[in-house]
Amino acid sequence: MKLIYAPGACSLGIHVLLEEIGKPFETQPIKLRDGEQRKPEFTAVNPKSKVPTLLRDDGSVLTEFPAIAYYLALSNPAAKLWPAALEDQVRALETMDYVVATAHMQGFSRMFGPANFAPSEADHDKVRARGQQVFSDALALLDRTLEGKEYVTGQFSVADTALFYLEFWAHGHPAMTLPANCAAHYQRMLARPSVQRAMQQEGLR
Ligand SMILES: N[C@@H](CCC(=O)N[C@@H](CS)C(=O)NCC(=O)O)C(=O)O
Structure with missing residues (x-):
């Protein structure tokens, strides 16, 4: 699993969730101010030009904070990130x-x-x-x-x-x-x- 993030961006919340889960993960920072999110290397991965971008172990890419958070929480129930009730x-x-x-x-x-x-x-x-x-x-x-x-x-x-x-x-x-x-x-x-x-x-x- 790899999180593409920008320091201090909304991707910070997903970064925290990955740390809460405690399993190994990779990170790749990009510089939004330099427009790296619009460069072909990035848009080939996420054409929305946004972080957080999550690269999953099966090679698929997941975007949008709530969807990534939901995925991480439900695929790691032991971390108790998703409420029970x-x-x-x-x-x-x-x-x-x-x-x-x-x-x-x-x-x-x-x-x-x-x-x-x-x-x-x-x-x-x-x-x-x-x-x-x-x-x-x-x-x-x-x-x-x-x-x-x-x-x-x-x-x-x-x-x-x-x-x-x-x-x-x-x-x-x-x-x-x-x-x-x-x-x-x-x-x-x-x-x-x-x-x-x-x-x-x-x-x-
Ligand atoms: N709806 C997206 C919003 C993501 C978003 O807007 N991320 C900002 C950083 S906080 C971004 O990547 N901006 C780059 C740009 O718009 O060029 C989500 O929930 O993940």
């Missing part, structure tokens, strides 16, 4: 989808890639501001779902690694403050050896 399973799915489809795709993507949303540079500040609003609103909502709990569904699961990459981004952004429950969740995540190993390997602090 149906209600917790749907809440984990709900959180992952909201993190990826709303906070990341509609929020963070606007903040860091405004040209993908508005061709005219004159509009980019407005696009960035809208992205930051979407991102902050999403974090506030996720904060409420953490109320009274250590992890998204009570026990650690795939959903926490999705929330973690958002928290990592917000924590590193000078104009953003993590709401209280997310801040506590972020610290809880940083204390996990899996997170420490993944961050160290990606050269993050």
Whole structure:
């Protein structure tokens, strides 16, 4: 199994899951800023030009955070990354989808890639501001779902690694403050050896 990732990108959440599972895996970093995701060597593997990209042992390629997380969790039941109860399973799915489809795709993507949303540079500040609003609103909502709990569904699961990459981004952004429950969740995540190993390997602090 090989994870193609970019340091500090959303692939960090999948990196943490692989560390939680604890089986040997390879990693291959790419530099998004240098556009490596659009080079033929990469698009031959993943034509979507995105990380995380998971190369499985049978040679097949899996993309999209929730699909990779689901695959890793269900193919490694001993790691207990997938909640047992149906209600917790749907809440984990709900959180992952909201993190990826709303906070990341509609929020963070606007903040860091405004040209993908508005061709005219004159509009980019407005696009960035809208992205930051979407991102902050999403974090506030996720904060409420953490109320009274250590992890998204009570026990650690795939959903926490999705929330973690958002928290990592917000924590590193000078104009953003993590709401209280997310801040506590972020610290809880940083204390996990899996997170420490993944961050160290990606050269993050
Ligand atoms: N829907 C995808 C989103 C993946 C994504 O947008 N990844 C970013 C890094 S956080 C990326 O690879 N961006 C490169 C680009 O868009 O050129 C998923 O869930 O995996």
